[in-house]
Amino acid sequence: MQRYSVLTEKNPREIVLLRGKGCRYKRCAFCDYHEDASLDEKENLIINESALSQVTGVYGVLEVVNSGSFCELGEDTLALIVETCSKRAIKTIHFECHWLYRNFIPQLRERFAKIGVTVKMKIGVESFDYDYREKVMLKGIREADPEKISADFDECCLLVGLPGQTVISMKNDIETGLKWFDRVCVNVMVENTAPLQPDNLVRVAFVEEIYPLYKDHPRVDILLHNTDFGVGSK
Numbered sequence: 001m002q003r004y005s006v007l008t009e010k011n012p013r014e015i016v017l018l019r020g021k022g023c024r025y026k027r028c029a030f031c032d033y034h035e036d037a038s039l040d041e042k043e044n045l046i047i048n049e050s051a052l053s054q055v056t057g058v059y060g061v062l063e064v065v066n067s068g069s070f071c072e073l074g075e076d077t078l079a080l081i082v083e084t085c086s087k088r089a090i091k092t093i094h095f096e097c098h099w100l101y102r103n104f105i106p107q108l109r110e111r112f113a114k115i116g117v118t119v120k121m122k123i124g125v126e127s128f129d130y131d132y133r134e135k136v137m138l139k140g141i142r143e144a145d146p147e148k149i150s151a152d153f154d155e156c157c158l159l160v161g162l163p164g165q166t167v168i169s170m171k172n173d174i175e176t177g178l179k180w181f182d183r184v185c186v187n188v189m190v191e192n193t194a195p196l197q198p199d200n201l202v203r204v205a206f207v208e209e210i211y212p213l214y215k216d217h218p219r220v221d222i223l224l225h226n227t228d229f230g231v232g233s234k
């Protein structure tokens, strides 16, 4: 498993894929990547130390992903992230977090602000169509208003290429994301072991009709494959 990468294009940053105790929610109908988890905090720390030791601070920006939310990382790992930021002069750190844990975000922001690091928090919204998101994707965000969802978060992830989505709905999701968030990360659904699987025609429609419109947009990242950031399993 590749756990460290450097992104040199848009929004240059280093990225680490760390391991925590696992997603508490685990109900998203499209997801099986919460399997990269262990309750053995010592083993997790060994893996995480190895990934974090590769951080150089080249861009002063670090993104931490962990197949879940930052709250599911052990305290030893969080302390090591803080230490790494100080040692490598990181000025901005990106984390991800499910809606469930939003009340823990201010505390994390304060913790990093004390060492001069700004936290950018990303939420997997997947879609702003409430019914689709909550009845088909089973995302667990009981809030329909994008402005309210964005209140605690800086960035959002969207998921495209699923049955029932259209060019209009996918474009509308990206535009809504751009209106309420600093950055939007669009993931194109790939086959996995989860119950909800991609629709190839929708994927092709995205790649042909939407991808060209946003591929060079400075606030949009598009992952045509979920390992495009250089971390995860190939």
Ligand code: SF4
Pocket: 023, 024, 025, 026, 027, 028, 031, 032, 033, 034, 067, 068, 098, 124
């Ligand atoms: S998408 Fe995120 S919140 Fe949903 S089950 Fe997977 S890891 Fe958990």
